[in-house]
Amino acid sequence: MKIRVLLLALFLVCTATICRAQEEKEPKSKDYYLENGVTIVTSNHSKPYSFVGVSGDLEGYLIDVWKKWSKKTGIPIRFIYKDWDGTLESMKNGEADLHSGLFYSDERAMFIDFGEALHSSSDILILRNGADVDCSNALSHGSVAVVSGSHPDEYLRAYHPEANRVEFATTNEAVDSMLDRQTDAIVISYPMLVMRARERKMEDRYSVCRTISYRDTHVGVQKGETELLALVNEGMAEIDSGEWKRMESRWFITVDEKPRLAWETAVIPAVAAFALIILMVVVWFRRRA
Template sequence: MRILRDICLVAAAIAALTSAVSAATPELKLTIGTEGAYPPFNSVGPDGSLVGFDIDIAKALCAEMGADCTFVTQDWQGIIPALQSGRFDAIVSSMAITDEHKKKVDFTHAYYRTTPAIVVRKDSTLAGVAPEDMTGRTLGVRGSTIHSRYARAKYKQSDIRTYPTIAGYEHDLAEGQLDAAMDGRIVLDTWLKTDAGQCCRLLGMIKPDPGLHGQGAGIAVRKGDTDLVNRFNAAIAAIRTNGTYKRINDKYFDFDIYGD
C-alpha cells in the first residue's frame, strides 16, 4: 500500500509540475496578415481558403515555432497600418525588405528573392525594358510596391499607371489599354501560363536595384518586436535545413526561389 501511495504522490507531483510549466509557457498564438491577391504567393482558392507559397511557408514556420496561427486578409495599401494598429502580429505577404519599409516595421531575414521583369502583349513592337525603350509608353504596376517606386524613379518619360491589385494591370494589358506591365518575374510568369495571360509575353528582366528593390521578401512585425523576429529567423533556418522549405519550394517552382 505504501508503494502505491508513493507512486500516486509522484504522479501527482509530475502532474503539478507539468501544469506549472504549461502555465508559465503558454502556447504562442499569432495572427498572420496577407494580401490574398498575389498568386502564386498568396491568393484565395475556389473554396475560399488562402493558398500559395507565402501561406505554406507561414504554416511551416508556425509549426516549427509551435505556434497556433490564424490568417486574415488585408488590402496591400493598408497592410502596414493594420499591422501597426494590432490587427495582426506579422505580415507574410511577399513584402520587400527596403529601407523605406524598415522605417515602419521590423523584418526577419529574407525567405525568398525574385527578379523584376516587364511583360507586353504578344504583338508589341517594344524592343527592350530600358527606360529609353519605354519613352512615351504606358506602364502598369501594382501601387505602393517596390515596382511602382522603381518605375516612378527610373521611367520618368513613361506614363506610369498604378493599380490596387495585379488583376488591374493584367486586365488592362490584355485589353490593349497598356503597353507594358512591371512586377516580379515569378508573378508575371505565373500569369502568362494562365488562359488570361495567353495574350502576352515576357519582354525581359530588369537588374535589381538594391536601394529600390530591397534585399528580398521578409516577414514584417511591429517595430521593437525583437523576440518574434528571432523566433521567425530560427524557424526559417530550421525549415531550410530540414527539407521543409525545399518541399514547399518544389510544389510551386522548378528552381530555388531562395536565391533567385
C-alpha cells in the same frame, strides 16, 4: 487646496499613462505567443505567393511557409488578407503582428523590422506583343502597369520618375491590363505574371525585356518587436533545405520554364526561317545538277 488636488490628480493621470505606455512597449515573451498566437497579414491577390483559392481559403508559397513555421514553433497563427496597400496599412496601425513577406525599402523600415529572407526573386519588365513601344523605350514612352504600393511601384518612382505608371490595386488587375491591351508593359515578379497568364491561356501575349531589380522577400514584424523577430528567425531556421525546396517546387516555375527574352522571341523564328531557305536552295541546286 483646489490647486493641490488638481496637481495631484494630474500627477496620477500622467503616472498611469506612462505606466501603460511602458507596459505596451515591454517585449512579449515566447510563452505569450504560444498562448495567444500571432496575426499575419498577407495579400489576397499575389499568386503564387498568397491568394484566395477557389475554395475560399488562403493558398500560396508564403501560406505554406507560415504553416510550416507554426508547426516548428508551436505558435498558433491567424491570417488576415487584404490588397497590397491594405497589408502595409495593417502593419502601420498595429492590426497585424507580422507581414507574411515583402521586399525591404527605407520607407517600410520606418514602421517594420525585417527578418531573414524567405525567397529570392526579380522584378522584370514585360512588354505586350504588338505594343507601339519596344523594350528600349517602354518605360519612357509607354504605359506601365504596377501594383500600387508594391516594390516595382516604389522602384519606378525612385529610379524611373519619367515612367508613365498605371497603378492597380491587385496583381490580377495589373496583369490583365497588359494582356487586354490597356497598358503597354508591366513590371512584376515573373512567377506572378505566369500564373495569371496561364489562367487566362494568354501566354503568347507578351515578351520579357529585362530584369529591373533583384530582391529578397523578408518577413516583417512591428517596429521594435525584437523578441517576436527572434522567434520568427529561429523558427524559420528549423525548416530544413528539403522542406524549403518542396515548398518552392510546388509554387514556382522550373528551370525549363524560365522567361524567354524579347530578342529571342524575334530572332529564333527568323534564324529558323533562314535555315529553311538555305535548305530549300541547296535542294534546288542538287536537283538541277
